[in-house]
Amino acid sequence: MSGIPSPVEPMSDDRPLDNVSTSEPHGEVANASELDPSGLGFMCGLEVHQQLNTGKLHSRMPSILYEVGIEEIPDDWKREGRRLRAAQGEGGKVDVAARFEARRNRSFVYVQSPNSGLIELDEAPPLSHDDSAVKAALTISAMMDAKPVPFLQAMRKTVVDGSNTSGFQRTTLIATDGVIQTPSGDVGIDVICLEEDSARKLDTQSTDSGEVVIYTLDRLGVPLVEIATAPDVQTPEHAKETALALGTFLRDTRMVRRGLGSIRQDLNVSIACGDRVEIKGCQDLDWIPRIIRLEMSRQLHMYRLANELREEAGLPALPPDRRDDQIPVENRVARAVESRIPMQLHDMTTIFDGCTSTMVERALTRGSLVKATILPRFSGKIGTKQMDEEDSQLPRLGRELAGAAKLAGVAGIFHSDELPAYGIDQNLVDSVRSSLEIEENDAFVLCVAPEWQADLALESVIERARKAYHRIPKEVRNVVIRKGAPEDGTTTAMRPLPGGARMYPETDIPVVPLDEDRWSSISDELPLNRIQRIERLSSYDISDNQIEALIGAELDDILVIAIEGGPCGTPGIPAKAMASALLDNTREEISESTEFSAENIPMPILTLSLHAREEGIITREGLVPMARSLLIEGPSYKEAEFPERLKWFSEKAEADGYTPADSSAVEDAVDEILADRADFVAERGLGAIGPLMGVVMGKLGGAADGKVVSEVLKQKISELIED
Numbered sequence: 001m002s003g004i005p006s007p008v009e010p011m012s013d014d015r016p017l018d019n020v021s022t023s024e025p026h027g028e029v030a031n032a033s034e035l036d037p038s039g040l041g042f043m044c045g046l047e048v049h050q051q052l053n054t055g056k057l058h059s060r061m062p063s064i065l066y067e068v069g070i071e072e073i074p075d076d077w078k079r080e081g082r083r084l085r086a087a088q089g090e091g092g093k094v095d096v097a098a099r100f101e102a103r104r105n106r107s108f109v110y111v112q113s114p115n116s117g118l119i120e121l122d123e124a125p126p127l128s129h130d131d132s133a134v135k136a137a138l139t140i141s142a143m144m145d146a147k148p149v150p151f152l153q154a155m156r157k158t159v160v161d162g163s164n165t166s167g168f169q170r171t172t173l174i175a176t177d178g179v180i181q182t183p184s185g186d187v188g189i190d191v192i193c194l195e196e197d198s199a200r201k202l203d204t205q206s207t208d209s210g211e212v213v214i215y216t217l218d219r220l221g222v223p224l225v226e227i228a229t230a231p232d233v234q235t236p237e238h239a240k241e242t243a244l245a246l247g248t249f250l251r252d253t254r255m256v257r258r259g260l261g262s263i264r265q266d267l268n269v270s271i272a273c274g275d276r277v278e279i280k281g282c283q284d285l286d287w288i289p290r291i292i293r294l295e296m297s298r299q300l301h302m303y304r305l306a307n308e309l310r311e312e313a314g315l316p317a318l319p320p321d322r323r324d325d326q327i328p329v330e331n332r333v334a335r336a337v338e339s340r341i342p343m344q345l346h347d348m349t350t351i352f353d354g355c356t357s358t359m360v361e362r363a364l365t366r367g368s369l370v371k372a373t374i375l376p377r378f379s380g381k382i383g384t385k386q387m388d389e390e391d392s393q394l395p396r397l398g399r400e401l402a403g404a405a406k407l408a409g410v411a412g413i414f415h416s417d418e419l420p421a422y423g424i425d426q427n428l429v430d431s432v433r434s435s436l437e438i439e440e441n442d443a444f445v446l447c448v449a450p451e452w453q454a455d456l457a458l459e460s461v462i463e464r465a466r467k468a469y470h471r472i473p474k475e476v477r478n479v480v481i482r483k484g485a486p487e488d489g490t491t492t493a494m495r496p497l498p499g500g501a502r503m504y505p506e507t508d509i510p511v512v513p514l515d516e517d518r519w520s521s522i523s524d525e526l527p528l529n530r531i532q533r534i535e536r537l538s539s540y541d542i543s544d545n546q547i548e549a550l551i552g553a554e555l556d557d558i559l560v561i562a563i564e565g566g567p568c569g570t571p572g573i574p575a576k577a578m579a580s581a582l583l584d585n586t587r588e589e590i591s592e593s594t595e596f597s598a599e600n601i602p603m604p605i606l607t608l609s610l611h612a613r614e615e616g617i618i619t620r621e622g623l624v625p626m627a628r629s630l631l632i633e634g635p636s637y638k639e640a641e642f643p644e645r646l647k648w649f650s651e652k653a654e655a656d657g658y659t660p661a662d663s664s665a666v667e668d669a670v671d672e673i674l675a676d677r678a679d680f681v682a683e684r685g686l687g688a689i690g691p692l693m694g695v696v697m698g699k700l701g702g703a704a705d706g707k708v709v710s711e712v713l714k715q716k717i718s719e720l721i722e723d
Contacts, residue, residue: 024320025273025300029395030388032290032297037235040296041272041321044233045190048246049197049224049264051257054133056221057196058126058154058170058509059119063222063257066113070203070214078112080121084160084167104408105210105452108162110199116217122166125508129154129172129194133223134512135522136255137174137194140225142523143249144189146178151513152194154506161495162213163198164220170506171195171226180229182245184238188230197222208367208450211409225250231268236289236296239267243285252529254554267292272321274299274472279491281479290392290489291479297388298395298491302472305381305397309469312377313340322471330470337469345458346372348446351431357423359411363448371447371454374436375465378443382417392488397468403493404464405447405457413461414446473497536560540575546583555582558603568604569642570611577610589624594631604637605630608645617650620706621697622658629656660708669699670712674720685721689713 027035056063068074083106110121118124129152141148156168171193178189199215206212227246233239243265250256250263267279269292277295282288307317315333319325348370352360360370375382383396393399398415405413416433420426436444445461447454467473474497480487528536533556537547540563550556559579565572581587587598587606609627612618618626629652635645653659673695674681681688689710696709 025271025303027297027300029297029301029304032293032388032392033390035293035296035300037271037296040300041270042235042296043231043268043270043276044236044239044292045229045231045268046227046233046239046242046246047229047266047268047278048227048243048250049266050227050250051197051262052133052136052223052225053255053257054136054223055130056115057130057133057194057223058128059117059221060127060130061115061117061120061221064113064115064218065200065222066115066216066218068216073111073202073216077114080110080112080165082108082110082162082165084108084162105456106162106409107210107212109212109214110165111202111214111216113216113218116220120165120217120220126170126506128509129512130223133194134174136223136253137192137225138514138519138522139253139255139526140227140250141175141178141192142519143253143526143529144175144178144180144192144227146175146189146192148175148514148519149173151511153511154509155503156506157195158498158502159198162215163201164196165199165217169196169198170509171503174225180242180245180249182238182241184234184241185232187232187242187245189227190230191226191228193226193228195224195226196220197224206409210453225256236292239292240285240288243282243288247285248530251554252533253527254557255527258554267295269295271296271299272323273303273318275322275474276497277472277474278476278497279479280476280494281481281486281491284486287479287486287489290390291486291491294392294395294489295477295491299472301395302397302400302468306469306471309377309381313337313469315469318471325471333469334466337466340376341374341462341466343459343462344373345455346374346436348372348432348435351428351435352448355424355428360423360448368449369451369454371449371451371458372432372436373445373458373462374438375443375445375462376438377441378465379441380417380443382415382443384418393490395490397465399490400468400493401445401461401464404460407493407495408453408457408460410447410449410453410457413457414448416443416445540579542575542579546579549583550579553583558582562603562607562610567607568637570604570607573607573610574614577614578607581606581610586624590627590631592628594628596631601627601631602637604645605634608637608642608649612646612649612653616660617646618653618658619660622653622656625656626653626658666696666700666708666712667716669696670709670716673699674716681717681720686714686717688717 025040027040051063054063055061112121119126134152138148152172152174154170154172157171158167159169160167172195173191174194175192176190178192179186180189197219199217199220201213202216203214204211205214229242233242247263251258256262264280265282265285265288267282267288268276269279270276277299279291279295282291303318310317310333313336315336316329349364352364352370355361364370382398382401384398386394386396388394398417401415402412414422414424416429419429432444432446438444445458447457449457476494476497477491478494480490480492530551533551534547537550537556537559550559559575559582561567562570562573562578563575587601590601590606591598605627609618609623609630612626613620613623626649630645630649634652635648637645673692677688677692692713693706693709696713697706
């Protein structure tokens with residue numbers, strides 16, 4: 001098909017690093033905010049995952065999310081237990097991330113929510129792509145001026161952390177080579193994909209034989225559009241701009257879900273002396289610059305530590321730029337380090353009999369062991385907890401070693417740089433050193449856990465300690481979250497960065513051809529962008545604040561439809577009246593004591609009621625109760641024509657006393673009240689209007705417009721004052 005290119009691989013992050021000095025990198029690790037991105041060879045791109053407001057991608061189930069925790073799961077929701085293993089990819093290799101997860105000895109329990117069936121349980125083949133989701137992804141691609149691929153081929157992306165029952169995530173490449181504009185310059189869009197969201201983790205429970213992870217399947221299969229930018233982000237602050245621009249862009253389509261967790265931003269970050277790291281968990285855009293700068297600081301610290309370790313061992317130094325690494329040299333260093341840090345574990349359990357540490361004592365009572373490993377020449381290099389100038393934890397090798405151990409499921413480790421502490425006194429430290437027969441400049445690491453778990457944790461520690469002699473590992477990291485918010489912007493390791501072996505074709509789903517007519521139709525009918533929406537609303541008699549609020553709440557299309565006439569035959573509503581009804585609590589008041597939420601009040605109900613009020617058919621005070629009556633007992637707007645519904649509404653208003661009194665009745669009531677309260681009016685003057693409003697309204701039995709009553713009161717009291 002003409003005009004549509006073939007699929008391409010995402011662009012590499014190893015593009016030219018302009019203006020990068022070949023000398024040693026400058027900057028203080030303790031002052032991350034002052035690090036120079038350009039001088040350090042900063043590179044950054046974003047990956048945004050946005051849920052689409054459609055049904056599930058491959059099962060035709062609704063994309064409903066049930067906000068239940070582990071303690072709130074209904075008894076009738078079935079549970080299925082599974083174990084997953086890593087399989088070879090199409091090239092015959094097992095992906096490094098998949099292999100790592102398979103070693104963690106975990107089992108999984110899946111809670112079957114009402115919107116999950118055999119496909120979510122991986123007990124039936126998937127269906128073809130949801131057409132609405134495909135349309136949304138193509139619309140987003142067209143808005144970003146991206147180039148669609150001619151055939152939509154679903155791929156299997158290996159994921160064995162349990163978040164997918166099948167052991168893989170289905171992903172379809174939609175388009176490549178797009179662009180978005182930001183205040184600091186254009187950012188390229190490398191790829192746009194359509195994929196399934198993962199299952200939602202409810203809990204992790206530790207057992208003697210391994211961890212049991214519990215997932216719910218309500219989110220599994222919800223369509224996500226994944227947008228990966230080129231590494232065109234110039235600074236940490238530009239990354240925030242880009243994330244904000246992408247989020248605004250996606251909301252402009254009116255095809256995406258909103259709310260907490262509906263959009264997730266991942267950051268790909270590197271500096272020249274480090275390497276690419278993917279950071280997940282960046283939910284709060286305001287934190288993005290800080291998270292990135294702390295990662296720059298971490299990479300700089302680890303580079304300097306690697307060269308310190310190499311110098312002490314008499315090994316060649318790492319170059320300041322990763323592009324100058326030489327594979328033969330790094331292989332030689334790796335062999336030397338493996339010899340220097342052997343994979344040896346030691347049982348220290350008997351030494352800890354009588355240890356006063358509560359944590360150690362409890363663990364030993366449950367049958368755990370205390371295992372140790374030696375890190376030769378690492379004394380003083382593992383580090384202790386210290387804070388930088390902005391109260392974030394400084395990078396240190398100890399956090400990296402602990403993070404590696406925790407991936408095995410242990411709570412943590414003890415290392416000699418931080419001991420004595422935690423109930424482990426100096427005598428125990430000396431006993432461990434004596435038993436291990438280590439020198440003063442050697443370090444040791446302890447782990448207290450069931451034997452299999454302690455062994456796996458310490459093996460991970462040894463592997464991470466060996467990597468300390470090299471450039472930082474490419475890996476996926478996660479922002480440290482406490483109480484729902486980033487703790488200080490620092491990150492911990494999650495898993496190795498996946499490679500190409502994780503992706504292979506999905507054979508159960510037919511390829512979807514993209515014809516020129518469909519692409520042209522989508523391109524010709526793109527949704528309005530934010531600027532166009534503002535311009536459209538600016539022509540109406542509403543304030544700038546109302547314009548911003550309406551667009552932010554995605555209510556501007558509804559407003560325009562109501563102003564122009566409709567829905568369901570309703571004549572046009574004045575812009576100011578409709579804007580106020582959408583933005584104030586009118587819909588909330590109408591929904592009270594009904595089965596409807598404020599967001600689900602049908603617009604024909606609201607617009608007919610507003611029309612009746614503006615035409616004087618009902619009083620202003622009658623809007624909410626009459627709209628509620630129309631909603632609950634009135635003729636259906638889906639079946640009855642507008643005149644029939646308006647007739648019912650008028651008759652109901654008259655029967656319930658919400659038909660406005662004529663002006664003479666209002667004047668008579670005001671005259672009577674003023675005569676009775678002459679002394680009060682003489683004392684308060686125009687200040688009597690407020691207190692007397694309720695008296696007049698009560699006398700008229702609600703059959704009066706408050707605005708009319710207020711105007712009549714003001715006029716007559718003014719006349720009395722003048723007299």
